[in-house]
Amino acid sequence: MAAMMSQLLVVLYTGLCAGRGNRMTDETLPKPSLSAWPSWIMPPKSNVTLQCHTSTNDVNFALRKGNVPVEFPQSPDSTEGMARFLLTDLQASSSGLYTCEYYRRDPPQRSSQPSDILLLLVTGEFSKPSLQAHQRGVVTARENVTLQCQRPNNSFESVKFALLKAGAAEPIRVQGPAKKKMNFSLRSVTVSDAGNYSCVYFLMRAPFWASEPSNHLEITVKGTVELTLIVIFILLFILGVFLIYKYTQCGAAPNKMTKCSRSSKDPQEQRTSVQPGKESDGGSPVCVYLYVCRVCTFACCLCPCKHVYLSVHM
Structure with missing residues (x-):
């Protein structure tokens, strides 16, 4: 596809160069590049910007359609090494082959070689495929x-034929x-x-309808849904690990004078005796509540807490 398109443009380019006359060009000046934004296939009554770019500074730019210079009511928006040619209200007559070139501002004012050809198409002249x-x-x-x-x-x-995709600046494929x-x-x-x-389909010759x-x-x-599920699973796994680490700690005191034990006899209430060191004679137990929370790791949610009695002998 690319080779056939290149051959077509080479033939057309040869014809364009033959019609340029004997104007002096500077072979040492690098050839500029020409591109279209947002695309080179545009709907009617839309606007397109043709951007001519070169690495040479202090130059003036010119745009041509075929062999004819394109005139603009105002000078093109240009910066160092770049010129932007805005084409507004595109019509079928706007379709064609465009090139750009630049001139040195200081004498001798010789021009560069023309850029590679840019084909601009304006749709709407034939019935839709x-x-x-x-x-x-x-x-x-x-x-x-x-x-x-x-x-x-x-x-x-x-x-x-050209295959287009919504949101893509360039055609996905051009074949024929x-x-x-x-x-x-x-x-x-x-x-x-x-x-x-x-x-879309288009003519390969003028008027390029x-x-x-x-x-x-x-x-x-x-595959989009599967990727989303994988991301969700990873996030839930990380959250589950965090909750397990945070809420399954038994809450033992730093001095390790208390400890936590569980009994399977009563799932709702547990009683644990904590005896630091040796038990003092006649000591009376002091009961406190602790909450032991379980973590449902599979569903990644916290289950209701249950009471744990601690009896500390003073």
Whole structure:
């Protein structure tokens, strides 16, 4: 796909260079780069920014569509080594091949080589295609998914197809040429491949018209829920360990003069005698309450506390 697209742009680029005349260029100046934001496939009446970038400072920038300079009512928003060309209210006539170049401000004012060609498409000139998935329902992670984009009518002219994903700046795939339909393969999908997909088709020659986008097709990849459950389980496990450590301590005194014991005879109430050292004759016991709380580690919750009697002989 990339090789075919590059061959097409090389042929078109050769034609553009042939029409530039004998204007002097400085071969030592690095070629600028040209990009589109938010994307090079845009709906009608929207805005797009073409960004021309170079590592050379103190230069002026120019934008061309084909061989024709693009005029702007105001100078483009430019910083050192960067110019932003804002194209507003896009129409079908805005589609085409764009390049940018720059000129030295100081004499001799020679220009750089033009950037690589940027194809800008404005959708809406052809009827929308249909997009279908060969797999129905939820897709399991690591499976292969095939999406088919099909034109609504028969035509003898070949077109290119582009697969789009909502939220992605660039098309996921650009393939062709084909006359009727195109299959897009998504191999070994992950949860990041889930989302809403659509497709368009467009002419490979001027005027570079493009169709309306197809209806969205939602792809759901099984694995998102499992990942969430794993995270929840880890958090609950950490919380359970913390609660076990905190609430299963028997509360013995620092001087180890008291100790805690449990009896299975009475699950609700326990009585424990604590005798520090030797028991004094005639000593009277002093009873105090302690609360022993159990922790339900599986459900990760605290169970009701129960009383424990401590009889300390004074």
